[in-house]
């Protein structure tokens with residue numbers, strides 16, 4: 001279908017040094033020396049050049065290299081990939097946000113300096129915890145000291161450094177979680193993402209829970225941790241702009257925001273999703289398979305749902321536009337308001353604290369509109 005231009009580019013690197021116990025992402029544990037990684041990067045470079053010729057990259061405003069573990073590629077392969085990007089699109093544009101994910105065990109000073117020199121301007125580090133005991137439970141490949149060093153190394157060049165932290169992990173005390181949040185704050189990162197642990201089917205954690213070797217994550221503990229994160233981060237000057245994301249002013253992730261605001265994105269690499277849309281239809285495709293095909297009412301319902309992930313919520317005008325396709329939307333919003341899941345202030349509908357904690361219920365009700 002003829003579609004609106006892509007504004008965001010995602011490049012998927014499906015390799016890690018080892019697999020964490022909770023992970024169900026499309027990634028494989030593989031030696032850094034493996035020729036499979038070389039072949040994968042070569043294929044990506046060819047695809048990038050092709051997409052450039054087709055004009056798919058001409059309006060890209062954000063680039064995100066994610067995984068897996070992009071830093072596991074090592075500097076030589078990253079250089080090839082970043083060089084191919086630099087001749088395929090304008091990496092010098094003033095407003096470009098270019099993020100690369102890295103894990104502490106494979107990030108070092110040389111890599112920091114070189115990827116920054118090649119145009120990456122935001123780095124997102126998969127820390128998860130600054131507590132060795134918790135990192136051990138998670139099966140991460142790094143320890144807390146390495147995580148701290150990786151953040152400091154990243155800060156040698158990058159002003160915009162994000163860390164991911166996990167909460168609600170059985171065996172993780174509230175004190176341990178709060179200490180991790182405080183460490184991130186003390187290190188001076190500009191962005192923190194906080195995710196509760198979920199037990200995904202067929203992971204080692206799932207098996208451990210089923211066989212009684214691990215407790216199931218407790219919803220109340222998870223809620224307590226999420227509230228503690230909000231308190232600590234907001235008093236340190238980070239605003240919660242999305243259910244799991246906190247940023248210092250001006251450091252909100254533009255790329256992630258594009259996923260929540262209906263911006264078309266191009267995904268390259270194995271298991272990367274591409275979203276195309278026009279006024280009538282929105283499609284998501286992964287590995288050549290259509291995984292979502294939404295008509296206009298379904299798009300509107302999805303936009304309302306995505307809006308409620310964000311602190312800025314949905315403006316009255318946007319709701320009125322959605323109501324042209326979903327006549328029940330205003331009534332449902334008022335119902336959700338009376339249930340305390342959302343609030344209406346200054347012409348905008350926004351999630352409440354309860355709405356954030358009960359996100360799944362809120363999102364399901366809005367998706368059900370279509």
Ligand code: SF4
Nearest residue numbers: 016019020023067068
């Ligand atoms: S590093 Fe990330 S992507 Fe890799 S196995 Fe662990 S959680 Fe999964």
